[in-house]
Amino acid sequence: TEIGAEKSCKFGNNIKGVRIDSGDLIEHAKKVRKILDKNGCEKVLIVASSDLNEYKIKEIIDKKVPIDIFGVGTELATSRDDPTISGVYKLIEYNEIPKIKVSEKKLTYPGKKQVYRVYNKGGQFKEDILSLENEPIPPNSEVLLIPIMKNGELITNLPNLDEIQDFYLENIKNLPDFYKKLEKIQVPRVEVSEKLQQLTDSLKFNYPTK
Missing domain, CATH: 3.20.140.10 (nicotinate phosphoribosyltransferase)
Known part of the structure; x- marks a missing residue:
């Protein structure tokens, strides 16, 4: 992840952002932000994704981790904690x-x-x-x-x-x-x-x- 960030720096602020999609998102984001800023890429955004849900996102925000955009997929398209709805017809x-x-x-x-x-x-x-x-x-x-x-x-x-x-x-x-x-x-x-x-x-x- 950090190697990829270093390689992306050669494009400067011409790229919109970099994505972190595996591993320890918090630690990777901190290291990537330092690499980007050190190389004059302060405007490059950091996008994070990896089975994110509202609780993980809140933890990241509370810890002031330098992540700008959250990519939510599985937890948005499914209801993992309550996957079924019981529905029964009742005559009223x-x-x-x-x-x-x-x-x-x-x-x-x-x-x-x-x-x-x-x-x-x-x-x-x-x-x-x-x-x-x-x-x-x-x-x-x-x-x-x-x-x-x-x-x-x-x-x-x-x-x-x-x-x-x-x-x-x-x-x-x-x-x-x-x-x-x-x-x-x-x-x-x-x-x-x-x-x-x-x-x-x-x-x-x-x-x-x-």
Whole structure:
């Protein structure tokens, strides 16, 4: 790695950067930065990659390691710590009649629903509210469940990559800092509307568990 850095110095600042993709990234980066700076390549960036994830990147940043760009591949395209999502179909309405499942530890909320994201006065995320579909929109909130397909047809214009990125950046900006921590993770607050809870309780009363 260091030999490669020395060879790249003959190109001066004409090259954009050098990449470190194996070994001890922290130690290699420190040595490579010294080599580059010593040879007048202060503008050359250091790119690091090697099974990086958020925890390794945080360690590198906290130690003020001279790495400018992180290349994340495997950990971005996969979910190594939680690789599967358990999904089960549950009937919540039939012929416009709300339905409920009351099995132990498998209670479902009945009826067609909507989810509203509520923001505080500063425009930051406060909570999500699970409600019935026909309930009024809470103040300072936006609708999260939007129809995409109907009768097999696409009914919504799909965003392009730039729009997806802008949407992501805007949502991250509106997320309080305590939700962004890697340790002592706080679970976002989700509330159930009063009407949905009342409907759930009434149906539970009609179908008591043994």
